Structure formats: C-alpha cells, structure tokens
Amino acid sequence: LALAADLRSNQAKGTAYELAKSLNARLPGARSQVLKTVRQLEAADRPPLEVMKAVPFWSAPGTWPVIESGTHSVTSFYLLSALDLRWNADGGIERVPPEQAIFVQVFMRTFFVAAAVTLATLILGFPLAYLIASVPKGLAAILIVAVLLPFWTSILVRTAAWTVLLQKFGLVNDLLLWLGVADDRLDLMYSRIGLIIAMTHIQLPFTLLPIYSVMRTIQPSQMKAAYSLGAKPFTAFRRVYLPQVFPGVMAGCLLTFILCLGYYITPALIGGASDQLISNFIASYVNVELNWEMAAALSFILLVFTLALFGIFARILGLDRLKLV
Template sequence: MSQAELSNDAPRARSTLTDEEMAQSRKMQRRRKLIAFAFVTPLLIFVMIAFIAPIGTMLYRSVYHPTVAQLIPDTLEALSSWDEKGDNRPDDAVLNRFAVELQQLALKRKSGKLGEEINRAMPGTSSVIKSTARKFKKLDTELLKIEGAARLFASKPHWKEVEIWRVMKSSGALFTANSYLTALDLDRNSIGEIVARDTQVYIRLYLKSLKIALMITFLTAIIGFPLSYYLATASSKTANTLMVFVLLPFWTSLLVRTTSWIALLQTNGVVNTFLQSIHAITEPFEMLYTQSATVISMTHILLPFMILPLYSVMKGIDPSYFRAAMSLGAKPIPAFIRIYLPMTVPGLSAGALLVFIISIGYYITPALVGGTDGQMISNIIAFHMQSSNNWELAAALGSLLLALILALYWLYDRLVGVSNIKLG
C-alpha cells in the first residue's frame, strides 16, 4: 500500500474509532440512567401507592355513584324515556316495574339502602320507601306486575308526586356532580337550575376551618419566632438542651398530648382548679369542647413544625450583618426589621406552610377537645365515611379541601416568589 493510501485511511480509522467511543459513551449513559431509575423506582412506587392512587380514587368516588343503579336497574331503564321536566308522573307501566323491584329489595333486605340513598336528595322519603317495601313483601309478584302503580298509591300518597320520581331518576345516574353541589351548599330545582340551599352548612365549615388554621399558623409564628431566635443565638450547650424540649412532642403520642389538654381544660381540670384556688375566678370557665380549646391544643402540637424551619434558617444568618447595621448608626428595632427579619422569610414561610397544611386537615385533636364548636371540615368528612356511609359526599368534600389547599399554595408561592425577588 502506498504512502498516499495510508494517509487517506488514517482519518477514516480515527473517524471509526470516534464512532465506537460515542457508542460506548451512549451505552454508559443508558446504564447510568437505568441505575438511577432503579434507585428511584421504590420512591415512585411509594408515591403511587400512598398519594396518587388514594387521591385518584377519592376524585373518582366523588362523581361515581352506582348504588341506586344497582338496586333498581329496570326502573331506571324505564325512567330514561320519561321527561322529568314535565308535570306528569311516569306511566303506570314504569311504576309497576318499580313495585316489583321494590318487593325484591324488601325480600333481600335492601330496601333500607334505597331509602337511605333517595332520602339524601329528598328528605322524608326513607320512611315512605321502607313502609311500602314492608307491605309489598307478602304480595304476589304477578299481581304487582299488573297493579303495582295502584298498590303504590294505596300504600302512600307520596308516590303520586312527580318530585319523588325526578329524584329517583337523577339519583340513578352513574356519574353525577350532585355530591359537589351538596358540598358547596347548592342544589337543583325542579327544572334543573342550580340554586343555593336554605341552610349553608359546608361553606361555613370550610370558612371556619380556614380561620382556625390561620389562627394556629399566626400563633405558632408569634411563639416560635422569638424562641427560634434565642436558640440560634444561644450557646451550643443551651441550644442543644432547649432543642430536646422542642423535639419532645415528637416522642410523645398525639393521643397522649391531646388527652393531657383535656385534663388541663376541663371544668374540674388543672387550669380551673388553680384559678379558683388563688381566687381569680368564682366559677370555672367552659374551656373544653370549644373552638379556643382546638386552637390552643393544636398550637402546642404544631409548634415544633414552625420552630425547626425558623431555627435552621436563623442559624445560617451571619450576625455580622446586624452588627454592621448597628455600627452604621441604625437603631436596634429598625435594624432588626430591615436587616434580620427579611433574611428569615424562607424559614418563616416554610414553617407557616407546614403548620397551615397540617392544621387545616387535622382530625383527632378537634374531635377530642373541640366538641361541636371546634370541629373542622375533616371531622365532617370522617362522619360521612364512618357514620352516614355517604362516601360520595365525603370524597367531594375531600376533593374540594384538596383544591382549596392547592389554590392557597399557589397563592403562597406567588407571594413568596415576588417577595424573594424584591429582597434579592
């Protein structure tokens, strides 16, 4: 091979070698990505199981309502062609089919479930359905197929009303937003328009929960800021000793802490007994089972969540900034407000966010010490899940609470982001 041919093959060899190196490099990158993904996979599985799946299930249950459709499928099929906006009730053939299905439900002891479902949309119908079902138990099924409508009218005159059949048809929809309307204290009238309910229950609960959470956040900030400042400026020995007392609530059961507040705040508790012993009061205060009891106990429980972020930020602030401002002639309070306080905003905002999100969804403490006055929206959600078995409404209330928290977090992020830009 000539010298010219060797010189022409050299760039080709170098190019081939470079391609091999690039292929090997891409192979190494894919391997690193696979290893990184393998390490992240357990976390992704945990997030999927613990967060995404429950939230997705809650959102699905808030609009999926198959109970009535499973109980009276034939009646709902017959009602699908009926114009519920008119003034005439369904034909007798539809009522006959309902009478037969109601008898079957009575024999299976499921008529009470139907009455419970319809009663949520139209109070007072549960007794009508149950009493009619009891009367139909002993009747002949073939007779009901012919005289079902007449038997319904003879048992209760309520079956002649158009409204009960409108509710029956609307309650049989598999997917419905009625739970969200109820959660927002709204309803549909006879022509399908959305109107406000006479009693505003859930909106008031949301506002009260928001107010209580803001009060707790404010109180923890007022109490936690000076304590965090003292911990950040104190000696290591003193700070470590006091930090043990700050972390002590984490080592104590939540139920024990809440029960301790019951012992302190009850009528014959420690606080009232002490005040009466020093003749500060003549009659004991009603402190337990109030909104104030909820705020006080939850402030104590959530205080470490405010102190720890504040302390971590304050510990990293160089004290020379404050001394430099003082040496330039600034007075202590203005120097503290204009120099030191803005640098604590990240810790203060993080602590406030933690305390607010935890407190607005708290359940155990308000249930034990709050009573009727101090209960929050989380207690009503638990009631519908455990007592009334209205999972659709509970899911709708939980979804709206989640939406409220996300909206407030978005607002917080905007405000804190703007303030950080101005400080920078």
C-alpha cells in the same frame, strides 16, 4: 309497575334498606317512604299500581328528578351538596334552605381554627426560634430537644393530656386564678379556645423548626453592620433580618395551616359540638353514615382549597426559597 317490580326485587335481595338510605341522602325523608312502599307491596292485598298511588312521595314533583340523577355514572349532586348547593326544578343551581346549610359554615370554621392556631404558633415560635438561634450551641441543642420532646408521644396521648389540664379544676384554671388573670374558673373543655390552645401546643414545633433553620444561617455580623451604618434596631430587623427569615416563616405557617385543616382527634376530644372541623364530618360519613360519596366530595373540596393555598404560597414566595429544615 316497573318501579314496583324493582322495589320487590331489591327487597328479595335484601338491598331495599341500602336503596332507601342512598335515596334519603339525596332527598331527606325518602327512606321512610321507600320502606313504607316496600312493606305495602309485600302485603300484596292491593295491585302494585294502587300501592304506588297511595304513597304521595312517588307523585311529588321533586322525587323523580332526584331518582333520575342517580342513574348517571357521574353526578354533581355530592359536590354541590358539599357547598350547600343543589339543582332546582328549572335546571339551575341554587342555595339550599338555611336550615339545611351545614358545610360552608364548617369549612369556614375549619379555616378559622387553622388560621388562629397558625397565628398563635407564629407569635410563640418566632421569639423562641430567635432565642435558640442566639444562644451557644450546647444550650441550643438542649432547647431543640425540649421542643422535639412532644414528638416522643403520639398526638392522641398529647390530646388526652390536655383533656386533663383544661378541666374546670385542672392545672390551667389553677394557674389562671393564681396569676389573677381570671376571677373564676373557666369552661375550657369542649370550647373553641381550649381547642386552639391544645392544637397550638401540638403544632408549635412545626412552625418553629423551619423558622429556626433559617435563623441559624444568618450571620450576627449583618445586624451589627446595619447598626454601624446608623440603622435603628427595628429598622435593621425589618430591612435586614426579616427578609431573610421570611421564607422560613412562610414555610412554617403553611405547614401548620395545612396540618390543621386535617385535624380529627383533637377536635373530637376537646372541641364542643360547634367546634368540630371538616375532618370530623368526613370520618362520620365514612364510618357511621357509610355515605362514602359525601365523604369523597368533602375531601375533594378540602384538597382543592389546600392546593389553591399552596399555589398562592408558591406564587408569592417561590418553591426554590422553601425552607423547611
């Protein structure tokens, strides 16, 4: 009877739908059952107790533990849900059924894309940074301006440009056919490879600039001294040059990786349905589902992972050796 009175009170205040939606986030299918009960209570052709008994949802064993957990000021429900976990009837933690497991896969996808983009920017950025550091200052200044040129436009404009370039009859496909790399036009839009290509272009300066800032401080005479002492080029690079560049490499890779973890607009425009990153889900929960608790839980877990990564970086390299500019 108390529950029936509460449901009637929520209906009178116009908050019954919000209540049903909030409960549905914790217990799938609850929204329709709550609204069904409210409609039957409004009809008032039967006593409230009979109405509650007529809806099997209220007598199900899993209903009341979920309702009871929502009465606490602090709950672990959303954090567990963000890791595809839940409380079972015995008070323990278990994995959700495979058909309900979403977020662990999304987190793994986010880290995979971030790692792939970081590796791609390192492969492209390291030799380019070495080239800029090796040429005369005048030419180096021109090359630096060319690297910084994309910053003159917003990330939305750069992403929109890639939506044109990656079309099936776009410039990228034309170039691949002309070079003989592909025999037929590729579906690069709404694919993971297209997403990685676009993100690599956007993130390249963030990896390149920290590496270049370290390279320009290394005197060429050090490599010449290694050669004069009998070291082969690769040995001189590995034992003399690379250890000095390593802080810049780590800083650039860390910066790019962390920025990629929070990408939203590029996956939304270029990635397919199976290429959306965790930021897209957070935005959906904030703006569409209005489930701010779930958005906060996902954001918190992403922040914890990011801080853990930064802690590992600080332990390996040391913050005093950080070289960003």
